Amino acid sequence: MLLAIDAGNTNIVFALFDTGANTRPWGEIRARWRITTDPRRTADEYAVWLSQLLALEGFERGDIGKVIIGTVVPRALHNLQTLARKYFATEPLIAGEGGWDFALDVDEPQNLGADRALNMIAASEMHRGGDLIIIDFGTATTFDLIDYRGAYKGGIIAPGINLSLDALVNAAAQLPRMAISAPTNPSVIGRNTVDQMHIGIYWGYIAMMEGLVARMRQEAGRPVQVVATGGLAILFEKHTDIFDAVEADLTLHGLAILWARSHNDSNDTR
Known part of the structure; x- marks a missing residue:
């Protein structure tokens, strides 16, 4: 089996893939676990936590x-590499080490984040046939355009919705902290402070x-499929029609x- 580790700014996600599954060429997820990102966490700490799960x-x-x-x-x-070597007796593959296998038609290709590149690899494999916009709802929300030939053309980085809410609450002493959720009332005219904040954050x-x-x-000039991912994608799915697909993983x-x-992997079924 393959252990895939996605280390983001907020959380690290560990996913166990059954690479012998015949439903997809790259396997199927059998389990996934999430832990807060902390660069100080040691390989031993990861191992104890992961072994129990x-x-x-x-x-x-x-x-x-x-x-x-x-x-x-x-x-x-470093600690994630040590985890692989010490507890799984294998040398891990590091995504992006040695470059990517698709064209980067941008000014600073060396600055493309691994998460965005991996999203484009997966979206291109899972949704073939044209240009793609991938929206990833994470600490930041990113919008990436990959054309029908598989070339990355550029994108957008916007503050994540939680960052936006934190900035609002921290900068305004009288505004309360609130949970972000899909509104039950479709009105965009709030009648109290919390409703007004909710409308501004969510519908905004x-x-x-x-x-x-x-x-x-409009700028792409061709039909484009929009693929959304990240933990908050499902928060918006029911209130906008811009998503053609939501792929949480x-x-x-x-x-x-x-x-x-x-x-x-044909001769390795572990």
């Missing part, structure tokens, strides 16, 4: 024979997304696809 799902450390890591937090990489964010996607579609699938492209 594997056991709860009916797996053992010995079931894992392959590890791939994608990270946008360089300080977290949808208006921002719809406006940016419309401009990207897009980055993880990108890791598994990258592993499959880099290795011949």
Whole structure:
């Protein structure tokens, strides 16, 4: 089995792929676990935590024979590599090490984050046939355009919705902290402070997304599919029609696809 590790700014997600599954060439997710990103967390701490979770799902450390890591937090990489070497007896593949296997038609290709590249690899494999816009709702919300030939053409980085709410609450002493959720009332005229904040954050964010996607579609000049990912994608799905697909595990699938492209697993069923 393959352990795919997606280390983001807020959380690290560990996913266990059954690479012997025949439903997809790169395998199927059998379990996934999430932990807060902390570059100080040691390989031993990861191992204790992960071993317990594997056991709860009916797996053992010995079931894992392959590890791939994608990270946008360089300080977290060393301990994750040590985890793979010490506890899974394997040298992990590091996503993006040595470059990417698609064209980067941008001014600073070296600055493309691993998570965005992995999203594009997965989206291109799972939604073939034209240009794609990938929206990833994470600490930041990113919009990336990849054309029908598979070339990355550029994108947008916007503050994540939680960052936007935190900035509002921290800068205004009289505004309360609130949870972000889909509104039950479709009105955009709030009658109290909390409703007004809710409208501004939620519907304001949808208006921002719809406006940016419309401009990207116009600039692309061709039909474009929009694929959304990230934990907050489902928060917006029912209140906008800009998403053609929602793929909650897009980055993880990108890791598994990258592993499959880099290795011949036909004789290794662990």
